[in-house]
Amino acid sequence: MDWLNLLVFPAIRALILIFVLLTGFAYLTWFERKLLARFQVRYGPNRAGKFGLLQPAADAVKAFFKEEIIPNHVDKPVYLLAPALALVPALIIWAVIPIAKGTPAIADVNIGFLWILAVAGIESYGIILAGWSSNNNYSLLGALRSSAQMVSYELPLGLFLVSILILAGSFSLVDLVENYRPWWEWIWLWLAFPFFFICILAETNRSPFDLPETENELVAGFQTEYGGMKFALFFIAEYVNMISTSAIMATLFFGGWKGPFAEQYIWLGPIYLLIKVVALLFLFVWVRASIGRPRYDQLMKFCWQFMLPLSLAYVSVSAVLAVFLK
Amino acid sequence: MSWSLLFFLLVGAVSLAAALGVVTSRQPVHSALFLLTNFATLAVLYITLDAQFLAAAQVIVYAGGIVILILFVIMLIGGDTNDFSAAQRAWSRTVGIALGVILLLTVSYSALSRMMGPTEETAALLQGGTPKAVGTALFTKYVLPFELIALLLLVALIGALVLGRQQEGAGEGIASLKANE
Numbered sequence: 428m429d430w431l432n433l434l435v436f437p438a439i440r441a442l443i444l445i446f447v448l449l450t451g452f453a454y455l456t457w458f459e460r461k462l463l464a465r466f467q468v469r470y471g472p473n474r475a476g477k478f479g480l481l482q483p484a485a486d487a488v489k490a491f492f493k494e495e496i497i498p499n500h501v502d503k504p505v506y507l508l509a510p511a512l513a514l515v516p517a518l519i520i521w522a523v524i525p526i527a528k529g530t531p532a533i534a535d536v537n538i539g540f541l542w543i544l545a546v547a548g549i550e551s552y553g554i555i556l557a558g559w560s561s562n563n564n565y566s567l568l569g570a571l572r573s574s575a576q577m578v579s580y581e582l583p584l585g586l587f588l589v590s591i592l593i594l595a596g597s598f599s600l601v602d603l604v605e606n607y608r609p610w611w612e613w614i615w616l617w618l619a620f621p622f623f624f625i626c627i628l629a630e631t632n633r634s635p636f637d638l639p640e641t642e643n644e645l646v647a648g649f650q651t652e653y654g655g656m657k658f659a660l661f662f663i664a665e666y667v668n669m670i671s672t673s674a675i676m677a678t679l680f681f682g683g684w685k686g687p688f689a690e691q692y693i694w695l696g697p698i699y700l701l702i703k704v705v706a707l708l709f710l711f712v713w714v715r716a717s718i719g720r721p722r723y724d725q726l727m728k729f730c731w732q733f734m735l736p737l738s739l740a741y742v743s744v745s746a747v748l749a750v751f752l753k
Numbered sequence: 754m755s756w757s758l759l760f761f762l763l764v765g766a767v768s769l770a771a772a773l774g775v776v777t778s779r780q781p782v783h784s785a786l787f788l789l790t791n792f793a794t795l796a797v798l799y800i801t802l803d804a805q806f807l808a809a810a811q812v813i814v815y816a817g818g819i820v821i822l823i824l825f826v827i828m829l830i831g832g833d834t835n836d837f838s839a840a841q842r843a844w845s846r847t848v849g850i851a852l853g854v855i856l857l858l859t860v861s862y863s864a865l866s867r868m869m870g871p872t873e874e875t876a877a878l879l880q881g882g883t884p885k886a887v888g889t890a891l892f893t894k895y896v897l898p899f900e901l902i903a904l905l906l907l908v909a910l911i912g913a914l915v916l917g918r919q920q921e922g923a924g925e926g927i928a929s930l931k932a933n934e
Contacts, residue, residue: 435910440851450850464804502780502782504783505782505783505786508786535884536805537805537884538805538806538808538809538884541806541809541813542808542809544813544817545809545812545813545817548812548813548816548817548818548821549812549816549817549818551821552789552821555821555824555825555828556782556786556824558828559782559824559828567828569855570828571825571829574825575825576822578818578821578822581817592799598884625929
């Protein structure tokens with residue numbers, strides 16, 4: 428059955444993936460609040476259910492039943508479109524990530540890397556449009572900051588991706604994980620990981636680079652005029668983005684689904700991937716709890732004067748390594 | 754009617770509607786969004802033609818870069834709906850029509866020459882849309898145009914640098930004010 432393979436199975440896989448990601452989002456908020464509380468010697472949420480495990484469900488019900496307010500001064504179609512545009516890229520970037528031996532989440536295309544670059548490129552639309560359509564100076568400032576920040580950090584991010592691509596020699600992420608890599612390539616990759624992670628922090632607008640929504644100078648930045656479920660969509664987008672980028676980093680730098688016996692027992696693949704993703708999410712929260720926010724000009728200066736030259740040098744050296752050692 | 758033809762018609766209709774939206778909407782940001790829709794549908798059409806690399810490049814360059822910059826500029830200079838000062842200049846209509854005619858001629862020329870000349874060559878080059886095929890063609894057969902475009906971009910970069918650089922002494926006023934405080 429051709430249409431079964433072309434339409435029905437991918438659709439079912441996509442639905443399962445969305446369900447898993449949204450559940451993951453709900454428990455990531457719990458995970459983050461609990462961890463932040465631990466870092467600050469508090470208890471964190473502990474009233475709803477055992478260890479506060481029902482807290483995400485309570486939050487979801489609260490968001491659903493909030494009054495939907497659309498301010499009069501907004502540009503309505505764009506205002507309503509923006510939250511959806513923020514969430515969709517965070518979900519669809521998963522399509523090419525391999526979750527087990529020979530199994531990508533949705534499709535193994537020969538442009539896996541480019542898919543990631545393309546989706547990373549359209550990620551900023553939700554925030555820019557939200558800021559503009561809100562017709563509010565704080566929102567607009569947040570949106571301008573975010574677009575400048577995301578466009579700038581996309582450059583070193585893309586260059587690091589290109590370096591990994593040069594060394595891997597294949598555009599497919601499925602091949603990237605399955606192909607053998609020599610030890611020096613792993614070490615060279617891990618050298619880049621901290622810088623790649625910094626770019627990811629800026630791309631996902633996560634603390635310490637959450638300048639588009641700094642509450643002490645911009646109220647809530649681009650999401651000032653949003654409430655209820657529409658605000659929740661931005662919130663979901665940010666957290667799903669954290670999960671997606673963690674999965675990408677796990678795939679690029681830490682072997683994705685690979686682990687002991689994962690080749691023989693295929694069901695172990697997703698579990699190893701999950702463990703790596705949770706470890707990286709811990710890193711996100713750890714950074715948020717430990718490091719203060721830089722000033723905006725410092726953030727941009729750091730990108731253009733440090734990250735960009737560094738990533739250019741990294742690409743050059745990677746190309747030389749790929750030619751002489753592979 | 755085959756499924757692929759139906760799909761093509763559907764996507765093509767969305768693409769055309771978006772293109773009409775670009776020129777008819779009065780709000781610059783809406784125009785930019787219609788342009789984005791148009792680029793996205795073009796990328797979908799590239800995928801149906803097996804040119805996956807072109808589709809990805811289309812999204813990365815146009816959707817991820819150029820439309821974002823357009824939006825950025827509109828927001829910075831404040832795209833008011835009733836601000837048609839550029840359109841009210843006496844010569845802008847003439848220049849607009851002339852540029853439109855040139856565009857029409859170029860497009861129809863390339864379309865006509867395509868119809869007469871062989872297209873298999875480029876089709877074979879982009880077969881499967883693999884980045885490898887595109888890259889090889891770009892750096893062997895089309896290396897001269899490629900380098901020329903690189904030069905053009907370099908010139909544009911230097912031009913932006915010259916325009917964006919602070920004028921001699923412009924920053925000194927603020928510096929001297931700060932020194933006096």
